Amino acid sequence: MPNSSPPSLSHIKETCLYIQDTARTRAFYEGILGLTCIAEVPGQFAFFRLGPTMLLCFVREFSERNPTLPAHGACGVQHIAFEAPSTEAYEQWKAYLLAHSLPIEHEAAWRLGRRSFYFRDPDGHSIEITEPGIWPE
Amino acid sequence: MPNSSPPSLSHIKETCLYIQDTARTRAFYEGILGLTCIAEVPGQFAFFRLGPTMLLCFVREFSERNPTLPAHGACGVQHIAFEAPSTEAYEQWKAYLLAHSLPIEHEAAWRLGRRSFYFRDPDGHSIEITEPGIWPE
Numbered sequence: 259m260p261n262s263s264p265p266s267l268s269h270i271k272e273t274c275l276y277i278q279d280t281a282r283t284r285a286f287y288e289g290i291l292g293l294t295c296i297a298e299v300p301g302q303f304a305f306f307r308l309g310p311t312m313l314l315c316f317v318r319e320f321s322e323r324n325p326t327l328p329a330h331g332a333c334g335v336q337h338i339a340f341e342a343p344s345t346e347a348y349e350q351w352k353a354y355l356l357a358h359s360l361p362i363e364h365e366a367a368w369r370l371g372r373r374s375f376y377f378r379d380p381d382g383h384s385i386e387i388t389e390p391g392i393w394p395e
Numbered sequence: 396m397p398n399s400s401p402p403s404l405s406h407i408k409e410t411c412l413y414i415q416d417t418a419r420t421r422a423f424y425e426g427i428l429g430l431t432c433i434a435e436v437p438g439q440f441a442f443f444r445l446g447p448t449m450l451l452c453f454v455r456e457f458s459e460r461n462p463t464l465p466a467h468g469a470c471g472v473q474h475i476a477f478e479a480p481s482t483e484a485y486e487q488w489k490a491y492l493l494a495h496s497l498p499i500e501h502e503a504a505w506r507l508g509r510r511s512f513y514f515r516d517p518d519g520h521s522i523e524i525t526e527p528g529i530w531p532e
Contacts, residue, residue: 262491262494263429264427264428264429264488264491265429265479265484265487265488265491266429266479266480266484267428267429267430267445267446267477267478267479267480267484267524268445268446268477268478268479268480268527269445269446269447269448269477269478270407270410270445270448270449270450270475270476270477270478271476271477271478271525271530272474272475272476272523272525273407273410273475274473274474274475276469276471290401291401291404292400292401292402292403292404293404296530296531307530307531308404308405308406308407309404309405309406310406310447310478311406311407311448312407312476312530313407314474316474318471321474322472326503327501327503327513328474328500328501328513328521329472329521330471330472330473330474330520330521331471331472332413332469332470332471332472332473333469333470333471334413334455334467334468334469334470334471335459335466335467335468335469336411336467336469336473337409337411337451337453337458337465337467338407338409338410338411339407339408339409339449340404340405340406340407340408341404341405341406341407341408342402342403342404342405343403343404343405347402347403347404350402351401351402354399354401354402357399363465364464364465366463366464376464376465383467384465384466384467386409387404388408388409390405393408393433393444393449394433394444
């Protein structure tokens with residue numbers, strides 16, 4: 259293989275989850291978590307923006323058969339994590355989700371005592387909210 | 396449901412792919428794409444950092460049975476996208492992957508003529524590299 263160094267990349271821009279119902283997904287990610295929905299096509303997808311990153315939620319039967327782009331689609335339980343900007347926001351999230359009757363499934367402590375907690379989205383995907391700094395920079 | 400506004404989130408911090416072989420995955424994401432591998436445990440996971448985001452690659456049989464964290468694991472073809480920092484870097488990526496015998500499956504034009512292209516990782520996941528600005532800010 260060639261020995262050249264790779265060009266640069268900034269960050270992961272798009273993260274995908276495979277879902278059943280765009281309206282239900284929108285009610286959760288926009289209505290409860292506060293992400294900005296920038297597109298929803300029932301039966302196909304709902305796209306959300308969060309800072310410099312995008313959460314793309316696809317109905318699997320659509321993305322597997324979309325004739326215009328490379329096929330993709332997964333089943334099972336996926337995992338994603340959102341970062342809270344501060345410990346204060348992290349604590350606010352725990353109280354907020356409790357007030358919305360969304361049970362926290364687990365809380366973990368990581369490097370430097372930084373914490374994260376886990377809950378589920380409407381499709382059963384495992385969603386995590388972290389304090390800043392759980393990963394080395 | 397309560398009417399309070401959600402606390403803030405910064406961005407998607409962790410994106411997960413489910414894989415078969417950590418060494419093969421590391422050779423691809425670190426060795427070719429240039430992400431920083433911060434942990435690899437054969438048979439379990441390989442974790443990579445890219446700017447403010449993390450790519451967590453799990454052997455599904457491990458993450459589904461990990462006794463210490465909520466279970467997750469998906470099968471099928473997932474999709475993620477990386478953002479190149481400039482049009483120049485985007486063009487460099489196309490030449491670089493060609494030189495590494497990684498075929499580009501498709502190239503698409505989006506808003507404002509900004510482009511992205513698609514290729515596959517060793518597990519067949521659909522990987523995209525985008526020019527900056529394909530999504531509205």
